[in-house]
Amino acid sequence: MRKRKASGAPPLEPVARNGLLHRRALLTGGVVFAGAMSTGAALNGAAAEPLKDPEWSLMPGEVTPVLQKPSRFEAGVVRILSNPKGEPRTQHARAPLQMLDGTLTPNPLHFTILHSGIPDIDPEQHRFVVHGMVKQPLEYTVDTLLRYPLVTRKHFVECGGNSAGMFSNEPVQATVQQLHGLVSCAEWTGVPLSTILDEAGVDRKAVWMIAEGADDLLVSRSVPLKKGYEDAMIALYQNGERLMPGNGYPMRLLLPGYEGNMNVKFLRRLMITDQPAMTFYETRNYSPLLPDGKAYRFYFVQEVKSFITKPSYGMSLKGPGYYEISGLAYSGSGTVTKVLVSADGGKTWGNAAVEGPATPKAFTRFRMSWRWDGQPVTLTSRAWDDSGAVQPLRADFVALRGVTKEPVKSPYAFPNQHYNSLTAWGVDSKGEIQHVYA
Amino acid sequence: MSTLKSLSYRRPEIAGLAVALLLAFAFGSANARAADAPHLGKPVSEADIKAWNVTILPDGTGLPPGNGTAADGVKLFDTKGCSLCHGQAGKGGVANMLVGSPSLTAPGISANKTIANFWGQPTTLFDYIRRAMPWPTPRTLSDDEVYAICAYLFAENKLIPADEAMNAQTLPKVKMPNHDNFIIKFPNRI
Numbered sequence: 001m002r003k004r005k006a007s008g009a010p011p012l013e014p015v016a017r018n019g020l021l022h023r024r025a026l027l028t029g030g031v032v033f034a035g036a037m038s039t040g041a042a043l044n045g046a047a048a049e050p051l052k053d054p055e056w057s058l059m060p061g062e063v064t065p066v067l068q069k070p071s072r073f074e075a076g077v078v079r080i081l082s083n084p085k086g087e088p089r090t091q092h093a094r095a096p097l098q099m100l101d102g103t104l105t106p107n108p109l110h111f112t113i114l115h116s117g118i119p120d121i122d123p124e125q126h127r128f129v130v131h132g133m134v135k136q137p138l139e140y141t142v143d144t145l146l147r148y149p150l151v152t153r154k155h156f157v158e159c160g161g162n163s164a165g166m167f168s169n170e171p172v173q174a175t176v177q178q179l180h181g182l183v184s185c186a187e188w189t190g191v192p193l194s195t196i197l198d199e200a201g202v203d204r205k206a207v208w209m210i211a212e213g214a215d216d217l218l219v220s221r222s223v224p225l226k227k228g229y230e231d232a233m234i235a236l237y238q239n240g241e242r243l244m245p246g247n248g249y250p251m252r253l254l255l256p257g258y259e260g261n262m263n264v265k266f267l268r269r270l271m272i273t274d275q276p277a278m279t280f281y282e283t284r285n286y287s288p289l290l291p292d293g294k295a296y297r298f299y300f301v302q303e304v305k306s307f308i309t310k311p312s313y314g315m316s317l318k319g320p321g322y323y324e325i326s327g328l329a330y331s332g333s334g335t336v337t338k339v340l341v342s343a344d345g346g347k348t349w350g351n352a353a354v355e356g357p358a359t360p361k362a363f364t365r366f367r368m369s370w371r372w373d374g375q376p377v378t379l380t381s382r383a384w385d386d387s388g389a390v391q392p393l394r395a396d397f398v399a400l401r402g403v404t405k406e407p408v409k410s411p412y413a414f415p416n417q418h419y420n421s422l423t424a425w426g427v428d429s430k431g432e433i434q435h436v437y438a
Numbered sequence: 439m440s441t442l443k444s445l446s447y448r449r450p451e452i453a454g455l456a457v458a459l460l461l462a463f464a465f466g467s468a469n470a471r472a473a474d475a476p477h478l479g480k481p482v483s484e485a486d487i488k489a490w491n492v493t494i495l496p497d498g499t500g501l502p503p504g505n506g507t508a509a510d511g512v513k514l515f516d517t518k519g520c521s522l523c524h525g526q527a528g529k530g531g532v533a534n535m536l537v538g539s540p541s542l543t544a545p546g547i548s549a550n551k552t553i554a555n556f557w558g559q560p561t562t563l564f565d566y567i568r569r570a571m572p573w574p575t576p577r578t579l580s581d582d583e584v585y586a587i588c589a590y591l592f593a594e595n596k597l598i599p600a601d602e603a604m605n606a607q608t609l610p611k612v613k614m615p616n617h618d619n620f621i622i623k624f625p626n627r628i
Contacts, residue, residue, distance in 0.1 A: 088523065088573055089532055116573065130479070131487050138479030139486075148476050167547060199479055207628065210493050217570040218492065224628045271493055278496050278559040280566040284551055287620065293542040293549075295556070297620040300627055405546040415548030 015350030018343035018377045020325075021369040022350070079109060080177055082412040090115045092159075092412065093246070094181025097328065098309040103355075103363035104154070105184035107239050112246035113159055113182065119215045119266055123250035126214065128234070132272035135201030142250045145234060148191040153233065153256065154362045156330045158183035158302040160259040160286045163419040167401070168408035171435040175314040178411035179423070179435070180307055185330070185363035188254050189237035193228045197272075206272045210279075211253050214268040221262045222276035223255060224300070231256050231361075234267060257332025257361035258300045259418075261286055288417040291402035299418050304331035304391050306339055306366065306383035307423040317431030320374035329354070329364045331385035338384040339366040345378035345424060345438035346393070352381065360386075372427070378438050380424040394437055397421035492577075494565040498610035501564065504581035505605045511590025514583055518572045528591060533573075537594040539615075554595035558620055560612035563588050564604075585609070 015022050070077065077099045082092035095111040105111075112118075123142040131137035159182035165172040166179065202225065209228055212220040223232070235243065235254040243249040248265030255263050261281050276282070276298075287295045306329035311317060325343075329336040335358050340349035352366040366381065383391045392400075397419075404415050424438035484491070494500040515521055515528065528536035530550075539554035549555075553563060568584045570576050579587070589604040597612055598604075604612075622628070 087532070116570075129482065129487050129490065131482075131484060131491075137482050137484060137487060139482045140479050144478040144480075147478055195475055196479070199475055199477055212490075212493070216574070216576050218576075220493065220565075220569065226627060269487075269490055271491065273495065275495055275497065277493050277565065278562050280562055280570075283558050283562055284556060287551075287556075289542060289547050289549055289551070290621075291543070291547055294619045294621055296623040297558075298625075298628065299623040301624055402547040404548050408548075415546075 015368075016342060016344070016348040018348075018375070019371040019373055020341060020343050020348075020350040021371055077109070079111070080181065086117075091117075092182060094177050095184045096177045097181060097183075098176035098312050098314070100309075101326065101365070103185055103328070103365050104239060105186060105363075107186070107241065107244050107247075110184040110186060110238070110244060110247055111157075111159070111182050112244070113260070114215075114246060115219065116215060116217050118245045120245070121214060121250055121266060126250050126266075126268070128251060128268055128270075130196055130200045130270045130272070132210075132270075133203035133206040133274065134272050135203075136199075138196070138200050140196070142236070145191050145236060145251065148195060150189050150236070151192055151233065152187055152189040152237075153231070154185065154187045154359055155254065155256040156183055156185040156302075156361065156363050157254075157260050157263055158330075158332075160261060160288075160299065160302070160417045161414045162260075162302075163305075163423075164414045164416060165408055165411040166419045166421065166423065167403055167416040169403040169405065170407040171437050172408055172411050173313065173435050174411035176307060176309050176312045176423075182260070183302075183330070186238045187240065188233060188235040189240075190233040190235035190251070190254065193232035193234060193253070196234065196270075197225075197228055200272070202272055205274055208273045208276050210269075210271040210273060210277045211262070211264040211267060212269040212271070213248075213264045213266040215266050219261070219264060219281065220277065220279045221264055221282055222273075222279060223253070223258075223262055225272065227255055227258065227300075255300075257302055259286060259302060262300065286417055288401075290400075296418075300332075302330075302332035303418070303420040304333065304336070304383050304385045304389040305329070305420040306336075306381045306391060308341070308379055308381050308425060311379070311427070311433055312425050313433050313435045315433055317372060317427060317433075319431065320372050323370050323372055325352075325368040325370045325379060327366055327381050329366050329381070329383040330362060331383065331387070331389060332361055333389050334385035334387035335360045335362075336364040336366075336383055337386050339364075340382045341366070341368040342380050342382075343370065343377045345436075346380055346382075346422075349382070372431075374429060376429055377427050378424050378436060379427065380422050380438050382422055392421050394421045394424075492565070492569045494561045494568075496559045496561050496610070498561060498606060501561070501606035501609060502581045503606065504585050505603050506582050506584070506586025506589050507603045508586070508590040508593035508600055510583075510586035511588070511593075514579075514587050515590055518579065518583070518587075520572055520587065523573065528594060536591055539595065542616075552595075553591055554597060554615060556616050558614055558617045560588075560592070560597075560609055560614055563591065564609060 079093040093112045128140045162182035233254040252265040308327040310326045339352040341352045352368040355365040358364040426434045426436035523533035525531035542549045585604040592598040
């Protein structure tokens with residue numbers, strides 16, 4: 001058993017107010033609730049209709065397609081586009097995280113942001129070069145990189161502007177997908193960048209690498225060389241298949257835990273330098289403004305964060321009884337070690353089950369058993385990682401980073417960047433769920 | 439690329455490889471990684487990459503020869519379509535406001551970041567216009583035209599006199615008012 005820290009350590013039974021249950025009690029069946037018994041009896045009593053074979057059980061099924069698609073009954077599980085008509089501006093496609101479970105985002109649902117459409121890149125003709133402060137500039141094709149020893153790692157990628165609606169002074173009524181859908185997690189396979197850097201022979205005085213994509217804007221970001229030797233990868237596969245076009249086909253830079261925009265897609269050039277390039281994206285869009293008018297620069301890390309995906313805004317509870325509270329936790333600075341869940345807006349907390357093995361800079365699924373008594377409650381979660389980082393409470397976060405002076409009208413607006421504080425859902429006595437600040 | 443040139447690059451590698459192999463033999467496999475590397479990258483020269491090397495560094499490295507003034511830039515801003523998205527005289531439209539210096543604090547943390555009130559380096563403007571603008575026909579402007587549009591935007595923002603030409607010498611020296619207002623969030627990761 002992992003040792004609990006003295007601060008905030010919850011007792012085992014009951015774990016926290018408003019019906020949060022210790023998971024072990026349910027898994028072993030060691031605890032029986034009178035209420036649960038009667039609810040179960042009622043449900044059994046309602047199943048009066050005799051079971052029959054439905055039509056699909058009485059005829060052969062459909063022809064097998066070469067490429068599987070989800071059931072037609074799951075047709076609503078799609079991304080939301082911020083720019084559905086494809087106007088000449090950025091297109092954000094947000095992942096439907098509250099409709100998914102587990103920790104991997106299916107490739108067709110992985111979030112994407114494209115500032116000028118998806119380039120149609122022929123992998124035969126694509127070239128990647130590394131040059132600048134190196135002994136020997138080198139050029140690679142996709143085929144040559146596929147011959148290298150590959151590694152597979154599970155990592156989330158999150159836009160620096162994800163959850164920007166949370167900077168609103170009043171809570172924006174929006175779903176998890178609308179608020180937090182600019183993060184996804186996949187198993188990425190590719191060539192460790194250090195291999196390529198070693199082959200080119202990096203000058204000892206070099207500190208930065210300027211990464212650039214082959215899209216028409218040549219999106220470019222300065223990345224510390226240190227990250228290149230730590231865990232950066234040239235990713236070629238996403239969840240076992242080649243990258244989705246919107247995720248950077250045929251190759252992208254993967255910088256585990258670092259701001260999404262730095263993970264340059266359609267990677268075509270790495271220039272090794274002794275100074276950052278101060279590109280448009282790093283010095284304007286992703287330099288978050290602070291309340292005093294100063295701004296953060298080089299906010300590389302997507303810091304420790306969690307949010308409850310189920311139940312959440314847009315869902316409703318069907319009467320009192322048992323529910324599982326579940327959500328996602330992740331950290332760009334390490335491995336999630338602990339998630340606490342509260343059903344009373346943060347007054348008392350229970351230790352959620354963190355599904356393992358939790359791995360660094362990847363989604364971790366947390367689960368908490370809950371028996372709702374039908375009274376109004378406020379659900380929220382808070383995550384810790386093994387570097388010692390803690391998801392900040394909202395009051396502390398707002399004191400440092402500020403909020404807007406006017407309510408944010410659209411969940412797709414970007415009033416600021418790098419929100420990693422809490423998200424809270426208020427459940428009323430009817431089971432309807434609102435986004436609230438707690 | 440001449441064979442001779444490739445050879446002159448490869449010689450030290452071969453020597454290094456021999457040392458690595460010796461070390462690997464002597465101390466186990468920890469040092470064998472360099473020897474194991476596939477070395478499938480094709481050696482090229484900086485001259486081969488020149489057309490792709492559009493990065494401008496803050497010290498001016500990468501700025502091409504050429505020259506432009508606001509008088510030319512004001513015309514290009516309309517004829518090249520900049521004003522379609524950025525508004526007349528760069529006052530803002532579907533794309534970012536480029537001219538003007540609204541307060542960074544009055545509207546709170548969602549203030550409009552412009553060249554004059556926010557951007558820290560003048561070189562970012564040349565770099566971004568040359569690589570990405572005008573939408574949707576990037577890299578169709580000549581270097582003179584990019585300098586002219588930069589001169590126009592700097593002059594409209596009162597960062598340079600209206601008649602000052604922008605070129606590889608003058609552009610990196612433009613003083614940006616917000617230059618010193620940035621805090622590096624993770625200095626230990628650089």
